[in-house]
Amino acid sequence: NAGVMQNPRHLVRRRGQEARLRCSPMKGHSHVYWYRQLPEEGLKFMVYLQKENIIDESGMPKERFSAEFPKEGPSILRIQQVVRGDSAAYFCASSTSGSLSGGRVQFFGPGTRLTVL
């Protein structure tokens, strides 16, 4: 059973370009979380999605950032008109449920390291 997959692993963009980050959850997982790790910091929650629904986007910047998790295919985190401050590692995690009760955990992907020149 493959783990959470993210691609690309490394992404370089120039200021003003768009960045698209993909996340394929573990088989059987229909709940996806995106986190951002800025240099020298811990991970910060961005958004929680279920198939075709955004459930909680309280951690997403109000502008330029969007996320989706279509019925078919991976979840996508899209950053428009990137700026240098967007340089970070972006991690996706998946779970069988949107609740932690019963001992459920999130499994993390290897991350996408975005560098904005």
Add this chain to the structure above:
Amino acid sequence: AQSVTQPDIHITVSEGASLELRCNYSYGATPYLFWYVQSPGQGLQLLLKYFSGDTLVQGIKGFEAEFKRSQSSFNLRKPSVHWSDAAEYFCAVGLTDSWGKLQFGAGTQVVVTP
């Protein structure tokens, strides 16, 4: 305000020595508690978790953690570290009504010397 604090940014320990990493949280109720490890350039791997019951939790790679409600702490320990334990360690909490999202501490970087 809700918070997760890892007071030690950086710890250096000799191989074979014991290790303790501190984690304190501030929440109105007891949250779910986790320790993750991140090796350079890698994703996060779950070491152990606490949901309820026995306050001493055993994890993978010889790690254990103790939940102390009175101190709002969930410290991670290992009796004898190996060079492969050099990594960054993150404490995380999850609230029971938060859609499963986790709040992470800033992390503790562990360096293991020969």
